[in-house]
Amino acid sequence: MKAYKDPTRYEKMAEKLKALAHPVRLCIVHNLLSQGGCSVGNMQECLGVSQSLTSQHLARLKSAGILKAERKGKSIEYSVDDALAKSVIRVLLEYEE
Helix, strand or coil: CCCCCCHHHHHHHHHHHHHHCCHHHHHHHHHHHHHCCEEHHHHHHHHCCCHHHHHHHHHHHHHCCCEEEEEECCEEEEEECCHHHHHHHHHHHHHHC
16 A cells, blocks of 8 residues: 555545535536536526526636636636546446446
């Protein structure tokens, strides 16, 4: 077993897991993985929550480095930009089945 030598590595992973640890954020990441990119308006309709709440969750995921945002015309399109988050979602969905 490897020694616990780099605490910042584990802190970064823990922050990403904390960011994913909410049903709406899990749903956002799962939907983005299956659809590619998506705008706030489309996500809000799909999730059935307000646009401001969707934006708050997106900001949390973005600040954790899980999502990236790209301007496309007048809207911003979000996509998953983190291998750990992709793996966690895939494992959770696999486990669920």
